[in-house]
Amino acid sequence: MSSIVAVYELHGPVRDAEARARALAVEQSHEFPTELAPEHALVSLGVVDDVEVVGADLARATVRFPADLAGGSLTQLLVLLFGNCSLQPGVRLVDVDLPAPVLAAGPGPRLGVTGVRRLVGAPARPLLATALKPVGLGVDELAERAYAFALGGVDLVKDDQGLADQRWAPFAERVRACAAAVERANARTGGSSIYLPALNVPAADLPRHVEVALDAGAGGFLVLPGVGGLDQVAHVAGLVPEGVPLMAHPALLGPLVVEPSHGIAADLLLGPLLRLAGADVVVFPSFGGRFSFTREQCLAIADGCRRDVPGLAPSLPAPGGGMTVERVPELVETYGSDTVLLIGGELHREASLVGAAERFRAAVDAA
Numbered sequence: 001m002s003s004i005v006a007v008y009e010l011h012g013p014v015r016d017a018e019a020r021a022r023a024l025a026v027e028q029s030h031e032f033p034t035e036l037a038p039e040h041a042l043v044s045l046g047v048v049d050d051v052e053v054v055g056a057d058l059a060r061a062t063v064r065f066p067a068d069l070a071g072g073s074l075t076q077l078l079v080l081l082f083g084n085c086s087l088q089p090g091v092r093l094v095d096v097d098l099p100a101p102v103l104a105a106g107p108g109p110r111l112g113v114t115g116v117r118r119l120v121g122a123p124a125r126p127l128l129a130t131a132l133k134p135v136g137l138g139v140d141e142l143a144e145r146a147y148a149f150a151l152g153g154v155d156l157v158k159d160d161q162g163l164a165d166q167r168w169a170p171f172a173e174r175v176r177a178c179a180a181a182v183e184r185a186n187a188r189t190g191g192s193s194i195y196l197p198a199l200n201v202p203a204a205d206l207p208r209h210v211e212v213a214l215d216a217g218a219g220g221f222l223v224l225p226g227v228g229g230l231d232q233v234a235h236v237a238g239l240v241p242e243g244v245p246l247m248a249h250p251a252l253l254g255p256l257v258v259e260p261s262h263g264i265a266a267d268l269l270l271g272p273l274l275r276l277a278g279a280d281v282v283v284f285p286s287f288g289g290r291f292s293f294t295r296e297q298c299l300a301i302a303d304g305c306r307r308d309v310p311g312l313a314p315s316l317p318a319p320g321g322g323m324t325v326e327r328v329p330e331l332v333e334t335y336g337s338d339t340v341l342l343i344g345g346e347l348h349r350e351a352s353l354v355g356a357a358e359r360f361r362a363a364v365d366a367a
Contacts, residue, residue: 002067002099005049006081010059011090011261017059021048024091025063027084044069060094067099074105074277075231082264094265096272103311106230106276107237111245112313113306113338116280119219119245120155121192126337126364129156129247129281129318130357131344132163132178139169143177145353150185150193152357156281156340157182158222159198161249171201172212179217194219196247199236203228210239220245223279226252230277237278247318248279258292266297271304272312281316281340286331289322295334302335318342325360332367 008024010017029046030037037045046069049062070077077098085091109115117123130149132142142163149157157178165171175197182195197213199206199221213221223233223246237246250257250270257266264273270282282305285291287298302317319335320342331341343360350356 002101004065004067004070004077004080004099004102005097006063006065006093007095008061008063008085009092009094009261010061011092012057014053014055014057014059017053017061018048018051021051021059021061021063024061024085024088025065028063028080028082029065029069031084067102070102070105072101072105074234075229077102077105078230078273086263090261092260092262092265093268095268098272098276100311103276103309106234107278108311109246109275109278109280109313109315110237110242111280113316114313115243116245116316119192119243120194122155124337126332126335126367127156127316127340128154128357128360128364129158129320129340129342130154130347130360131158131160131342133160133345133348135160135162135166136168139173139177142169142174143181146178146195147181147185148353149347149357150182150191150195151189152354153189153191153193153361154357155193156196156220156247157193158196158220158247159200160344161198161200161222161224161251163198164200171197171209172216175213175218176216179213179219182219183217194245196220196222196245198222198224198249200224200227203232203235206232206236207239210236214240214244220247220280222247222249224249224251225274225277225279226250226254226256230273233274233277233279245280246278247281247283248274248277249283250285265300266293267300267304270301271307271315272309275305275309275312275315279315281318283318283320283342285321286319286323288327289320291321299334302339306338314338316340320344322346325356325363328360328363329367332364
């Protein structure tokens with residue numbers, strides 16, 4: 001029988017580590033006193049493979065779960081890995097090894113690095129992305145920005161994650177206008193920029209919004225797994241043609257990844273787990289911007305997006321969160337070419353958005 005092998009950090013007195021690891025294995029599998037369980041039910045019990053003391057107040061536990069516990073479901077996989085233990089302080093999921101039958105629970109990236117590159121006609125250089133901001137602009141204003149950014153050479157023009165179906169820029173009107181604007185820019189330049197509207201909508205409305213956007217010419221979608229769950233990403237992946245990329249935004253994932261002694265390691269959640277759900281591009285806050293992630297954490301996230309996981313295509317890391325054109329050489333040196341560089345509000349400091357986008361593109365081409 002194949003197994004899911006999960007690694008947890010246990011923060012706190014190490015004298016309790018082995019007992020905590022055994023309790024975690026039971027909690028995440030049976031959630032039932034083992035002495036009361038019928039013998040034939042023990043086939044689903046998690047077991048502790050190893051407990052390693054790595055510091056005065058830190059141990060690392062390796063727990064093996066029967067693969068059948070995941071039930072072939074992405075939602076149940078998350079419950080299995082971090083359901084009840086997410087309510088316990090000092091527990092952090094840092095790694096997981098998934099066998100092939102469990103990897104089949106999610107669609108994985110359908111385009112991945114190679115496919116997204118092919119879509120935008122950029123076989124080697126880093127890709128450029130920006131966001132349509134600020135929320136509160138009307139449809140025509142957002143479309144003008146989309147046109148300018150595509151005209152200047154930005155590959156991925158996405159909605160801000162805060163754009164939903166507000167009265168000043170209703171979803172259907174906005175998507176039609178912005179997709180048409182990007183198409184006009186491409187016709188003028190011969191480029192292959194794509195527009196990605198945000199699916200910041202109730203789950204029941206997803207099929208209708210996806211259909212409206214695809215009919216309007218949207219080239220991809222921005223999804224919010226922290227709001228709708230990883231399974232919502234997988235659901236959207238099943239609604240769109242294979243050539244349509246999904247970019248995942250980390251809104252509301254912060255409570256899971258920012259605390260060093262609790263949650264899920266950012267490189268695991270934003271890397272293999274989001275890849276499993278179907279993300280082709282993964283946005284995260286880069287070091288040196290508005291957020292507190294360190295350079296080491298960011299490099300780990302980028303590695304999580306791209307490292308080899310049998311059965312999963314790599315995704316493109318998209319560092320953002322207050323980046324500037326001046327930092328492009330540093331960012332390219334740090335993250336490498338298989339990266340989407342996301343610069344949003346800072347491009348608006350220039351009088352011409354087309355000029356700002358062209359300067360962004362020139363910096364990437366020169367890096």
